[in-house]
Amino acid sequence: MGTRERRERSDASDRELVELFRGALAITGVQEKEIALAAVGGFGRGELSPGSDLDILFLHFGLDETTLSAFIKAMLNPLWSVGRQIDYSVRTRAETKAVSRGDIKVIMGLLDIRHIAGNVYLTETVSTQAQKQWRRKFRSYLPMIAESIEQRSESFGELAFLLEPDLKEARGGLRDINTIRALAKSEFVPISLDRLAASEALFAQVRDVLHSVTAKPRDQLLLTEQDAVAAKMEFADADALMLEISRAARTVDYVMQLSWFEIERRLHRISLRRSKRVPLAKGLFRYRNEIGVEIGYHIADDPGIGLRAAALAAQRGVRISLESIERIADEFALLPTPWPRQSREDLVAFIGAGEAMIPIFDSLDQEDLISRWIPEWSHLRFLPQRNVLHHHTVDRHMLETAVRAAALTREVHRPDLLLVGALLHDIGKGYQGKDHSDYGAELIHPLAKRLGFSENDAIMLTKMVEHHLLLPTVATRRDIDDPQTIEYVKSLVDSAELLELLHALSIADGEATGRTAWSDWKAGLVENLVERTLAAMKGVTPAPQPELTPSQLAKVSDGSLSLEIFDLGDVLNLEIVAPDRVGLLSAITAVFAVTRLDVRSAKTRTVDGIAVMNWLVNVDINLPTPSREGLLELIERALVSTEDLHIRIEERIRSYRRRPGILVPPPVVTAITQIVTDATIVEVRMHDRPALLHTVATAISEFGVDIRGAIVSTLGAEAFDTLYVTDLSGAALGQDQARELAEQLEIILSAQD
């Protein structure tokens, strides 16, 4: 079954229609010169699948309604009576022109118009008119085309990643091929259609076989039919067929992206020259809504640039320019093993961006960059899974899981492990005879070490992958009223930190799989199991206040303000010693905020009225590295008053908020009152942004309490700060006061976010 059959089928329909047309002329007395019959759409191109509708258009010179309706009835009744599906319209030339101006479907159908019977002049003029209109008004059609592509993609998903795809409507399918063909006809930009031929032939053939197997005109390739279709097309099995379809769809999608890229480039050619390139990070700039690599930048000397670009683009909700992705791939440099801290954080920030990550991930994957960073990925690309619960191929399912996990980052103490675990939880799938959880656990440990995670974190990730199905399985299959069940879970999940990670991963995995896999019913059972297990555990142990080293203790005895700076390559390490007072952390962080030192992590501790602070900060590439003397002077001034700094910080936060961004979960502030120490522990979890720590420190100071110590960590784009606060007499806060502080802080941070 192939193009020839489709053409023959189309020719046979033509002959039949010509006969009926003549019959209708004879019955109604309409003159042949007054009316024309034409084929549009796929039928217009002379191709007809077994189950396709006949897409036809009657053109006339203003015949009255009664005559027209009699003519159409006379002509189509014989077809209707045998159940043929006919999609017909009736128009004059003027009506056609008017309708096609505002209806993208109509104008695109007309581009393929073909005369069948009647007045050939009518058809020809409509055809010429349509072609002309398409070329002339192409710019005004563009938003409509974009919208229709977007709408289809939303309702039908992406062909390459679906287990039961619609061959016609899904993104990368037959409808998109037609759209690309129409784009090419505009002659607005050159588009090569050669790359589409193989994909189109495959889809059309699969569709024909599908129609003949099911005896229905349906274009969705369901799991139950894939075996039969694969066998008929002489594929080894259904998986081989689906893999081929995925590849073909990706090609179509890629040509579509390239076409839009060219179109947009041409549209903006003039304005582009005027728009500014804003330097963003080393080697990268923002250019309208894209991130690009600087011209002449030595990519080969900077292996981290790809992930840096990905993180920046994803967190801002913009794309990386296709040219830059190609350049990064062409001049690819391997990251050292283990990865540097910054690259690992970039990966976390990238996958933690939610929906915005997917198109960037796809374009990087298209140039094989993902597999070069994570070689295990190449096995998972388009990997089908024959499972009634799943909708997506393995790779897309894991991306979807990461998207869901990004919304759950406030639920855990280690958002970075949650995100990486979500992205890779099914890494062991597709190896014959191996349990995917067990084998995944084998694969993830060395991978985590390569990514630069510590041994403890690698073990945590290993357990996440190994037990990612544990909670839903136990919750639905075992008696959770039985203490032995809880003991069993505890024996595998040995810490509350791991339990909360597994819980979040179960939710993300379930939601990404689909409604049948994750219902409120199941979520309730899992939550119940988690609560019971947690109750049987000690709970999460908050980090103890940092210990001071002997050299730091020596500085405490000195007691005066001092600052040392160590350059660690990609970050600066600052050690500050200062007499403690309310508002100290607020003043120091104000200085960081105005000098654009971006805090990555910090440990501070107050001993005998002296605060010792150790900071890791990133330097803004657009500014020179600040000098020790300059910083000290600023700190001294800030300790007197931070008023003038506040104005600049406010301005910076305002400009950050104006920037395009992505949706992130709201901040969560928790006061831990169950654990009695000499200070109250306050945990702040939120999306990182400029001057975040300053806002937190200022709010706490204004509440009238003292910050005795802090552990600050930035995990990708998520900040997790643990603060140890006391009242002014140096005692831990009462329960009510602690709760009130947490509530106020959460309100302040939410308002600013």
Added chain:
Amino acid sequence: MKLITAIIKPFKLDDVKNALNAFGITGMTVSEAMGFGRTRGHTEVYRGAEYTIDLIPKIRLEVVVDSADADKVIDVIVKAASTGAIGDGKVWSVPVDHIVRVRTGERGVDAI
């Protein structure tokens, strides 16, 4: 013919399925359900932590059988679903007038 409906604890589904299979029943409809009986609104204490539970997750299992087998099938389900604890569920049966197998059009006991 009778329609037997069983509300059971979720983790007992495999046991009940196996027991019914052993009895010769291979087809059934299973759905997720929420509800409560006499355990309504009870507070559970588990290792010092309290849980108030309003709607409890259950499995609803339905099977149509020949009237002659109904009592035996109910016994099989009850036996397999029992833990002896509160909240084990309920099983009931109602008469069925008609049953048709959609694919073949068979009717009555043949269609079970």
